Amino acid sequence: MMEHILENRRIALIAGHFERPPHRLNNIHEADAELVDLGDASALYLAATADALVEEVESGLYSDPALIGWMLAMANFSDLAAVGADPLGLLVAISSSPAQDEAYLARLAGGIAGACRTLHTYVLGGDTNEGGHLSLAGCALGLVPKDDVITRVGARPGDRIYLTGPAGLGSVYAFLRLSGRENDAGDSFYKPVARVTEGRLIRKFAACAMDTSDGLIHTLDTLMRLNRCQFVIEDNWERILHPLAGEVCRAQGIPPWVALAAVHGEFEVCFTIRPDREDALLSAAEAEGWSPVLIGRVDEGQVVSICKGEKHVPLDTTLIRNLAAAAGADPQAYIGKLLEIAREAGL
């Protein structure tokens, strides 16, 4: 199942050479962050994740160094949020070329520092180099109680599907940036905060979780493959889509779900929960002033579908995901193909 996705083939090409660590809880693909057993004496797993910013910088999707630094940190911490970990901090590997002057590096570092401050965590250390190109990688570390850890695996039919917040901002940001279109809000609306606080609460209730860093449909596709269930999304776009994303979709004539299918996400966490845990989750969330967004339910089957009235319209998520492999090279063609899929599916 997982090998139908082109991206996973590239991962397998490299990861196939590596032995499975006996002290790692998860198999490959099964968690946003690696969960490392610290031994019987510890009630905690170490959560560790590495994430480099490559396509987003090279394509010009992120150009302000402050946003680049912010996203480097948040993309890594978002993986911790999805396993319910409390952050210990971030390591960064920053290689710069002469094209990045001191002011650029200061803004980059300021973006990283701001993201850490927002999440009440720290840069633990890192490595700086000078080379021919800008190159950025991060590694976030955290701890999660063994009894409360969540992975991408654990959904079953009957579960309800939630998001930590409305989705679609990531792809709308990418659409506006890469198509050169203007928006009244500028592009400052895109400054996602990793859902670390919510992850800490989710870990006590959720059956499985994964962040939406590559867009919601990509997340649902992965959860569907790993859990061998049907993930049914209600066509209640008012609730699911961020208002700004909904507005852009209306103005540009883009079907709402396409804003969830593009490969640039917004770092919400998508999770499923057994129906009998739902009330407890919602009460706990309310006590913290947070409203999880119900987006659908898990059913028998093995597909991602959209529920229109009585009908389930299946999405060809293999096709949608594999389109993304070429998204950076030609964003216009990518958007065009997504719209074509929408037309053909009658959505």
Place this chain on the structure above:
Amino acid sequence: MMEHILENRRIALIAGHFERPPHRLNNIHEADAELVDLGDASALYLAATADALVEEVESGLYSDPALIGWMLAMANFSDLAAVGADPLGLLVAISSSPAQDEAYLARLAGGIAGACRTLHTYVLGGDTNEGGHLSLAGCALGLVPKDDVITRVGARPGDRIYLTGPAGLGSVYAFLRLSGRENDAGDSFYKPVARVTEGRLIRKFAACAMDTSDGLIHTLDTLMRLNRCQFVIEDNWERILHPLAGEVCRAQGIPPWVALAAVHGEFEVCFTIRPDREDALLSAAEAEGWSPVLIGRVDEGQVVSICKGEKHVPLDTTLIRNLAAAAGADPQAYIGKLLEIAREAGL
């Protein structure tokens, strides 16, 4: 003191934006790996380090992808060895361009896997991307007992200075590669193994430690600055220099200590020890079939010097280290300048 080194100014430019993590034992520069307190309930520190391979790949110093993968892993694990940590494993961020085909990536991954196997540890996870350039970063994680942890700080006059093994192979490898000179041994002699096993033993005895990833003189310079002591090296090159490095120095007319001054090292660990702990260390090492190499002693003062008979010849290690900033751009000029310093010092 630390800010006299150009490299440290670049680090300060970025790291100056970051708040000091209250749960990190070491200050910046004070340890090869960051030492993170896991809380009062844990008798262990988490050791974490990030290291990207940039200059070594761009300059052509490493070109075989198997060696590149090996060095990516070993450079990171060497930082764990220097704080005495037991490795938990490695995270890798690998961005490749179309110039790296499947065979290249397979050799790269094989090199990483081989290094981990050699150290009885694992790749825990990572991130792969496609972009315009090859870009490689690693993050090694380990655990070290709070009671036994070693940092770069703790030397005092009277300490003896040791190496885990003879030095000089790293710079001799770089000299032969970058000057296009041939050597009977080819260049397969350079495949360093991080001194993780020895680090586990050193942590019970040493006062301070640091690896020689940037060459021995760079290591001694940093230890001298952090500990505000004189580091005196005996001119017993037969013992200190690796035989192959000694041979190349003789053949090329290079003063032996210059092979320790160049910026490409060999991933030994340099450490100091109180004289009254020396016998216990040597017995424990012998029981494991390992012979630490005595290279000198710590004295009053604040300089790195070479002991010739009764005379201490001080080295201008600030000058030597700052030369390195331009080493990658013009290796021939770099070697020429090191030889000039040797002539002027009469060494």
